[in-house]
Amino acid sequence: MAPTMDGILEGSIVGSFTNIGYRLRSGDWDADLARLDGQTVVITGATSGIGLAAAHQMAGLGARVVLVGRNQAKLDKSVTAVASSGGGEAGGYRADLSSLDQVRDLADEILAGEPRIDVLVNNASVLAPERSSSIDGFELTVATNLLGTFLLTNLLIPRMVESAPARIVTVSSGGMYTEGLDVAGLQMSAEDYKGSAAYARTKRAQVVLTDLWADRFAGTGVVAHSMHPGWVSTPGVAASLPVFRRVMGPLLRNADQGADTIVWLSSNPEALESTGQFWMDRRPRSKHRLRRTEAGDAQAEQLWGFLCEATGWLPPAGWPESGDPQ
Ligand SMILES: NC(=O)c1ccc[n+]([C@@H]2O[C@H](COP(=O)([O-])OP(=O)(O)OC[C@H]3O[C@@H](n4cnc5c(N)ncnc54)[C@H](OP(=O)(O)O)[C@@H]3O)[C@@H](O)[C@H]2O)c1
Known part of the structure; x- marks a missing residue:
């Protein structure tokens, strides 16, 4: 069979991840995306880059868009x-997702203010060149990208089950292809710390966490997907990866292009037909490019155990589990 354009691109990192891909x-x-009228979409990290672009696009599709950011202004x-960009309506909630107390308060506020949640986009993340600790004493990348994401999602899930069909879209990164799941190595010590490795490990863990959510929520009407936006010119890249940004310059995607698959996964009926997939450019992609990054179920469950212990989260009565349709 002749190789498709998509298949050729998939074999090349630069061709696939840049705006060429x-x-x-x-x-x-299709030029037209499915409408989101009457639906509520919660987006974290919605004050910048890809998250802000996704917020604009989904308001344009008629959604009520709930923006989560840490800086009030x-x-x-x-x-x-x-x-004011037209279409839907917007609301905002302030929280620093690296603080477990703030995530708990945020979830309470959202549950009090939003009668339905059709889509949760876990987009907020940090790539910190220098190691630092969260207010709770966890390495900041782990605290923000993993603990905050895990806790917020688990606290909002009962409302999403009530609103089903509903979708969790977690924004991972192609950087995760370089790292396997190593729960003990997630929080790098001061001596070993490398910002890009710490980031990639949490991005791998987000993909595994998505698999765990997909299993646990099977039969509830809530699907969980992770995705990779490509290499995108954003304030986050400018601040954390200035050399990469300078070198890649005109080849980087713009924020709207980076947000496209988030919006597609949040709106397209096809995305409700599967769960636990890793997407890029509207297609499911392999979760591994290297044999050494593959992990078994035991390691994945170890991640779940670590996240429960670190956040102090326990499944409440009625928590949806696999094989327990609501
Ligand atoms: N850009 C790329 O090439 C690329 C590639 C692969 C994956 N991604 C992923 O795409 C997503 C968006 O990245 P981006 O490039 O758009 O980055 P960005 O411009 O830095 O935006 C990140 C957003 O997350 C928020 N955030 C960071 N730490 C937070 C915290 N502790 N609490 C609450 N909010 C916090 C930021 O808030 P502030 O506005 O206050 O800083 C900002 O709104 C991330 O998950 C990233 O890993 C990006």
């Missing part, structure tokens, strides 16, 4: 911009 693949896509500005 986006431009070549998007030629085959940026949040207010983003909510106003999204609300």
Whole structure:
């Protein structure tokens, strides 16, 4: 069989992850996305880059978009911009996702203020060049990208089950291809710390966590997907990877292109037909490019155990588990 354009691109990191891949693949896509009228979409990290672009796009599809940000002034500005961009409506909640107390308060506020949650986009993340600790004493990358994501999602899940069909979309990274799941090595010591490795390990763990959610929520009407936005020019990349940004320059995707698959997974009926997949450019992709990154169920369950212990989260009565349709 002749190789497809998508298959050729998939074999090349630069071709696939840059705007070359986006431009070549998007030629085959439907111009119109499914509408989100009457639906509520919660997006973390919605005050910048890819998250802000996704917020604008989903408001344009008619959703009520709930932006989560940590900086009140940026949040207010983003909510106003999204609300005035037409289509849907917007609201905002402030929280630093690296703080477990703030995540618990955030979840309480969202549950009090939002009668339904159709989509949760776990987009907020940090790539910290220098090691630092969260207010709870965890390495900051782990605290933000993993603990905050895990706890917020688990606290919002009962409302998502009530709103089903519903979707969790977790924004991982192609960087995760370089790392396997090593629960003990997630929090790197000061001597070993490398920002890009710490980041990639949490991004791998987000993909494994998505598999765990997919298993646990099977039969509830809530699907869980992870995705990779490609290499995107954003304030986060400018701050954390200035050399990469300079070298890749014009080849980087813009924020709207980076947000495209988030919006597609949040709206397209096809994304409800499967769960636990890793997507890029509207197609499921392999979760591994290297044999050494593959892990078994025992390691995945070890991750779940670590996340429960670190966040102090326990499954409440009625928590959805696999094979226990609501
Ligand atoms: N850009 C890329 O090439 C690329 C590639 C692969 C994956 N990704 C993923 O795409 C997602 C978005 O990245 P981006 O490039 O758009 O980054 P960005 O411009 O830095 O945006 C990140 C967002 O997360 C928020 N955030 C960070 N730490 C937080 C915390 N502790 N509490 C609450 N919010 C916090 C930021 O808030 P502030 O506005 O206050 O800083 C910002 O709104 C991330 O998950 C990233 O890993 C990006």
